[in-house]
Amino acid sequence: MKRLSMALGALALLLTSIPATAQDKLVVSIWGGSWRDMAANIIGKKFTAETGVPVEYITGGTIDRLNKEKLAKGNPESDITFTTSHVGWLYANDGLYEQLDLAKVPNARHLVEQAKISPYHIGTWAYVYTIGYRPDLLKGVAFESWADLWKPEIKGKLAAPDFDPSHLIAVAAMLSGGDAATWEKGQTKLKALKPSFKAYYTNDANSQQLIANGETPVQVILSMNAHYMAGEGVPIQLVIPKEGAVLGIDTVAIMKGSKKADLAYKFINIALDPQVQAEVAKFKKGSPVVLDAKVDADIAKLPGVFTTADQWNKQAIIIDHKLRAEKTAEWRKWFTENIIN
Amino acid sequence: MTSRPFLRVLVSPAALCALGFVAALAAVMQYSLRAYVPGSLEPGGFTLENFTALMKPLYARVFLDTVWICFLTAFFTLVVGYPLAYALVHARNVALKSTILVITVTPLFLGEVVRTYSWIVVLGNNGFLNSMLLKSGLIEQPLQLMFTRFGVVTALVHVTLPVMVIMLAAALSHIDRDYERAAASLGAGPIRAFLTVTLPLSTPGIIAGVTTAFAWTFSAFATPQLIGGGRVNMVSNLVYQLGFASFNFPFAASLSVAGLALTFAVLALMRAAARPLERFGPH
Numbered sequence: 288m289k290r291l292s293m294a295l296g297a298l299a300l301l302l303t304s305i306p307a308t309a310q311d312k313l314v315v316s317i318w319g320g321s322w323r324d325m326a327a328n329i330i331g332k333k334f335t336a337e338t339g340v341p342v343e344y345i346t347g348g349t350i351d352r353l354n355k356e357k358l359a360k361g362n363p364e365s366d367i368t369f370t371t372s373h374v375g376w377l378y379a380n381d382g383l384y385e386q387l388d389l390a391k392v393p394n395a396r397h398l399v400e401q402a403k404i405s406p407y408h409i410g411t412w413a414y415v416y417t418i419g420y421r422p423d424l425l426k427g428v429a430f431e432s433w434a435d436l437w438k439p440e441i442k443g444k445l446a447a448p449d450f451d452p453s454h455l456i457a458v459a460a461m462l463s464g465g466d467a468a469t470w471e472k473g474q475t476k477l478k479a480l481k482p483s484f485k486a487y488y489t490n491d492a493n494s495q496q497l498i499a500n501g502e503t504p505v506q507v508i509l510s511m512n513a514h515y516m517a518g519e520g521v522p523i524q525l526v527i528p529k530e531g532a533v534l535g536i537d538t539v540a541i542m543k544g545s546k547k548a549d550l551a552y553k554f555i556n557i558a559l560d561p562q563v564q565a566e567v568a569k570f571k572k573g574s575p576v577v578l579d580a581k582v583d584a585d586i587a588k589l590p591g592v593f594t595t596a597d598q599w600n601k602q603a604i605i606i607d608h609k610l611r612a613e614k615t616a617e618w619r620k621w622f623t624e625n626i627i628n
Numbered sequence: 629m630t631s632r633p634f635l636r637v638l639v640s641p642a643a644l645c646a647l648g649f650v651a652a653l654a655a656v657m658q659y660s661l662r663a664y665v666p667g668s669l670e671p672g673g674f675t676l677e678n679f680t681a682l683m684k685p686l687y688a689r690v691f692l693d694t695v696w697i698c699f700l701t702a703f704f705t706l707v708v709g710y711p712l713a714y715a716l717v718h719a720r721n722v723a724l725k726s727t728i729l730v731i732t733v734t735p736l737f738l739g740e741v742v743r744t745y746s747w748i749v750v751l752g753n754n755g756f757l758n759s760m761l762l763k764s765g766l767i768e769q770p771l772q773l774m775f776t777r778f779g780v781v782t783a784l785v786h787v788t789l790p791v792m793v794i795m796l797a798a799a800l801s802h803i804d805r806d807y808e809r810a811a812a813s814l815g816a817g818p819i820r821a822f823l824t825v826t827l828p829l830s831t832p833g834i835i836a837g838v839t840t841a842f843a844w845t846f847s848a849f850a851t852p853q854l855i856g857g858g859r860v861n862m863v864s865n866l867v868y869q870l871g872f873a874s875f876n877f878p879f880a881a882s883l884s885v886a887g888l889a890l891t892f893a894v895l896a897l898m899r900a901a902a903r904p905l906e907r908f909g910p911h
Contacts, residue, residue: 487858
């Protein structure tokens with residue numbers, strides 16, 4: 288009888304402990320590879336140490352994750368989603384995000400204005416798309432302005448991302464007296480850039496390979512990629528043109544229907560912790576989004592790493608994130624029809 | 629039914645797979661007829677606009693380029709693959725046979741992306757091929773091999789070769805060697821025996837191999853994407869560029885449907901063109 292009671296007791300304990308563990312797990316959706324590692328090692332570990340709650344990561348591409356969450360609407364697979372600012376607007380427009388209460392994120396008090404994307408999602412780190420080039424392969428060529436990409440010396444040497452033409456669309460419009468909202472003003476200017484293109488890269492690895500082997504010695508490049516390649520010994524010079532570099536912000540949001548919103552807020556608060564932000568900046572060589580982050584001096588001096596409000600205000604070209612979400616398809620179609628093909 | 633007691637059980641999984649495939653295809657068809665709503669994941673009402681937008685010359689050019697690249701790939705895969713398949717079937721040395729088989733089949737285990745990246749290393753301006761040609765003094769400036777149709781077709785031939793060799797080897801192994809011996813006994817030399825006996829008898833394998841290589845290449849994505857660098861585009865690259873990277877799923881779906889229709893049309897044409905040749909096969 289005693290044995291039976293003990294067995295039943297153990298069974299009861301087991302049954303109660305299983306749901307408790309599942310209940311306390313926070314699920315985070317993020318890109319794979321170094322992004323997941325960064326979130327796990329810098330944010331997730333601290334979160335678990337402070338709350339005792341483990342974090343599970345669901346990884347995938349931007350669109351894969353968006354589609355999965357769309358299909359799981361109302362019963363989300365994850366509690367928190369990291370994605371790019373304008374893609375975040377697609378989640379928000381589809382009612383997939385919870386409205387954020389920043390009062391529950393004390394570390395957000397030092398959040399730069401540019402990282403307050405919407406009532407639903409806020410920035411967690413930033414980077415720029417700008418001009419990166421190989422001085423060893425482009426002797427005597429200097430870049431001070433985006434207009435320098437149109438120089439005859441660049442003919443057949445340039446690469447740009449094939450997945451997002453918004454940087455060049457915005458820049459060409461700007462050089463033609465317009466902006467992203469009046470992007471049509473830059474169409475003629477952009478068509479004049481066509482002879483400069485040698486190729487279009489598909490992803491970060493492709494970009495890195497093409498500039499490392501000198502195939503495309505100048506690129507409209509992600510600053511983090513350029514810094515990474517420079518660290519690998521590839522002689523890349525990254526430029527912040529006088530007009531500024533095109534800002535990109537990766538954001539975080541709480542999924543609508545998440546049953547762990549309180550834990551999610553704690554996670555976001557840790558993501559914006561000044562020390563965590565400094566570590567993220569060091570790991571990815573990107574910009575922290577809080578102004579009280581103590582970034583190492585050798586990281587802070589890198590082009591495209593913004594640590595002061597002045598840098599955010601003067602060096603960043605910001606394409607309105609909502610406009611970008613709405614216009615991406617139109618820009619992409621025009622770019623494919625008129626520039627790529 | 630009593631003679632085939634397991635038929636229903638064995639066919640069920642295939643029927644379920646077919647059902648899933650048909651459902652997915654129906655979803656793609658349905659999306660192709662819906663309007664794109666900027667900034668939203670939900671498509672709008674029914675429209676034919678996605679298909680009318682395909683009438684632009686750009687899309688016709690990419691569709692024709694795709695067919696031409698598929699044709700070139702199938703042709704050169706056949707030219708490279710036939711001798712390999714012939715050697716594989718006729719080699720008497722087991723070690724040689726195994727070596728050919730391993731060399732032929734190994735690329736299948738690497739995956740398309742890995743194989744394509746290796747071709748970037750070979751074809752680049754500072755790549756293996758250009759370095760060898762520059763060192764040997766045959767050229768003074770690197771040849772532009774990347775981002776060209778030549779580069780894309782070369783890499784696609786490598787990707788498609790294992791399938792072609794396996795299909796050709798299967799066809800060649802079914803040809804009775806006595807036919808060649810009979811030709812030889814009647815005075816035909818090895819080349820004549822090959823051209824008048826073996827080659828015609830392997831026609832069904834050639835047709836199957838070319839058709840498969842063509843269809844296989846039609847859906848190629850990673851190779852034209854990475855080697856073509858946006859300068860050489862196939863239908864699948866357009867689907868990616870215009871659909872998925874910009875969230876315009878309805879337009880991507882219409883491109884996919886048009887691509888599928890083109891594949892069926894071209895394969896039907898190839899089948900009609902190959903019908904007179906089928907009589908050469910073994911009976």
